[in-house]
Amino acid sequence: MARSTRESILTAAAELMRHRGYAAVAMKDLAAASGAPIGSLYHHFPGGKVQIAREALVNAGAAYGMLIPTLVDPHDDLGEAVEALFAQAADDMAATGYANMCPVASVAAEIADTVDELRQATAEIFDGWLDGGAAYFTKRGLPPAQARDVTVALVGALEGAFILARTLRSREPLLVAGRVLAPGYRGVALGAHAAVPG
Template sequence: MSTGTRARIITAATELMRRQGYGATTVKELTVTAGAPIGSLYHHFPEGKEQIAAEALRTSGAAYIQLLPLLMDPYDDLREAVPAAFTAAAADMEQSGWMNMCPVGTVAGEIADSRPALREVAAEVVESWIEQGTDYLVGRGVRRVPARELMVAMLGALEGAFILSRTLHSPEPLHAAGRAMSAQLEIALRAGAETSDDAPSHTGRANDATRR
């Protein structure tokens, strides 16, 4: 039973939960999608579906935060980078046929009151996004306190816009969210100008060593 089988099960769980959530994803469906016998599934995940879901959330969460620099690094100015990230998300969602773009958000909203252990995992993932995103924004010239507030606002706007865009079959919510976050960025930059922590004071690209 190879580690490749384990990875396939996690990938299958991620994709299934992204499309249909936790409750609608069955163990049988996981084995079929992963191309793994049920015995192999329980060999790697003796606690069953909830353990698989937890690993899928952690794995996909670690991968999704890497999209932040991927989408924003091409822009030297954050004033261009922030709305561009939302524009890219809108294009990806439309091209996917309005599929849900985030398994973490899908599952978190579904199980917050019914699966405490999974809610804690989702909270762990979201907090890691906030921390890593805050570090990224600090490296791009935003002071730490407003950078964290901006990152929380961006995540909230993005997850909410995913739901609205999927419901309406329209990119409008994501474009509107991007414009709103541009305004929030200006607030963060102004707040940063009035504080005196250790972050750099410019809005352009920071030295790569600062962000890594």
């Protein structure tokens, strides 16, 4: 099924921001990557680059928010799940030439003090990840406070390890993060598999 022009623009924007951040992506880059004429960008997004970036980040954030539940769901032991999660992230990063970094984190770090509309959008996405992860782990049997703590620890460690892995061109930061975090959760049983939110 063919994507609409609007979807093509948002997909191109997310991919470009994943690699370059926000400031280094120009409207002409979005036009070239999406195959849409410049006029179409403004037709679909009268708010210009900020609107495109915000909507692309929201879409990407929804997809990346599924990462933890999807990778944890097959496991019954939280420690085992944590180690597997970081190992899979390391494999994904290496397979993409260390370019598989979430555009939300790329943009959030860059614009936190310069583009408030995008700072707010990334904050809402992060809040959604934390709330969604906490709800997922609660459904898997963790007490709500622990479920929230686990989610904050995992998201924080993943995002930091992604930056190190991308910069160093190495799987080591992700593998070490998983190896160090996992023992603290080993033996913590996860209940029946929860449906991955969607």
